[in-house]
Amino acid sequence: MKKIILxxxxxxxxxxxxxxxxxxxxxxxxxxxxxxxxxxxxxxxRILNGNIIAGKIVETEAYLGFNDPACHSYKGKSERVKPMFxxxxxxxxxxxxxxxxxxxxxxxxxxxxxxxxIRAIEPLAxxxxxxxxxxxxxxxxxxxxxxxxxxxxxxxxxxxxxxxxPLYLQKGVQIPDNQIIKTTRIGVNYAGExxxxxxxxxxxxxxxISKK
DNA sequence: CTCTGGATTAGCT
DNA sequence: GCTAATCCAGAGC
Numbered sequence: 001m002k003k004i005i006l007x008x009x010x011x012x013x014x015x016x017x018x019x020x021x022x023x024x025x026x027x028x029x030x031x032x033x034x035x036x037x038x039x040x041x042x043x044x045x046r047i048l049n050g051n052i053i054a055g056k057i058v059e060t061e062a063y064l065g066f067n068d069p070a071c072h073s074y075k076g077k078s079e080r081v082k083p084m085f086x087x088x089x090x091x092x093x094x095x096x097x098x099x100x101x102x103x104x105x106x107x108x109x110x111x112x113x114x115x116x117x118i119r120a121i122e123p124l125a126x127x128x129x130x131x132x133x134x135x136x137x138x139x140x141x142x143x144x145x146x147x148x149x150x151x152x153x154x155x156x157x158x159x160x161x162x163x164x165x166p167l168y169l170q171k172g173v174q175i176p177d178n179q180i181i182k183t184t185r186i187g188v189n190y191a192g193e194x195x196x197x198x199x200x201x202x203x204x205x206x207x208x209i210s211k212k
Numbered sequence: 213c214t215c216t217g218g219a220t221t222a223g224c225t
Numbered sequence: 226g227c228t229a230a231t232c233c234a235g236a237g238c
Contacts, residue, residue: 061219070219072234080234097220098231104219117219137222145220187219 014043014054014124014172021171022163028088032107032114035088036062037201039105041175044121046151047166053129053151055121055141056172059202059209061185063104065114068199070191073113083159084113091167093148093158100145101154105162105169119144119186119200122208143210179204186211 023042028035039057046053063071065084072094073081083092084106092104092115104115120142123130130140130150141147148154153167162169185200202209 063219072219075235078234094219095233096218098218098233100220102219119219139221143220185219190218 014056014170023089023169023171025087025089025163028105028107028162029109030107032062032064032116033199035105035107036060036116036199037175037177037180039116039118039169040180040201040203042172043124043170044118044151045168045170046126046153048126048129048152051126051129053126054124054170055147055151056124057118057120058122058206059118059120059142059200061117061119061201062199063115063117064199065108065112068114068191068197069194070185070188071114073115077113081113084115085111086159089162091153091157091160091162093153093155095155096145101148102144103148103153103157117144118147120202120208120210121147122206123150142208146210175203 039060042057043054044057065071065073068074073084077085083090086106087110088107090106092106093101095101102117104117106115108114123141133152134140134150139146141150157167160167181202181204182198183200184196184198188195
């Protein structure tokens, strides 16, 4: 494995070669809003050509299946949303606007099609690789489509279990409840009343949030 | 089969 | 604030 150079602050956060503790499946089987909050502070890790790309999750959105008009699975099962019907702990990756991918973490028991959209991460490792993948743009990993591009996450990872290479979730830091902001989701105005539900979560004062 | 619009982003006005 | 870029799932016929 190629050696990764980290700043001191990031080294404290992400011990890339020691004690890699992946999130257990149980983590994902809980209430989706709880999981969306609990995912804040966890590390998303991508192994690409033997290099580590990683970041701390700083912004998420909960999508509540049959109970949520904004959720892709609201109207039931279809080819696209199949992964959401699986047991929690797998990825649901969809393609949007003809050019972007978005990455979701499936939650809940099998048959309950709920998920958490990962909207932003704070880069911790493999930053040079992310810059290349993002064509050296300034904003590397804020916004669901941006982080997918920076980590080369695409449809290949649809239904991928998130405790396995080359894409997994690693135990990170716990964010205290009083540092979690709860507000409305982005881009769901079509969903009527559900557009006003506070299902978006982010870390207070974090510099890598996609939108204030 | 055709048509429409989207869990977005960047760049311009 | 506005809109182009660009594809495919879902809906309607």
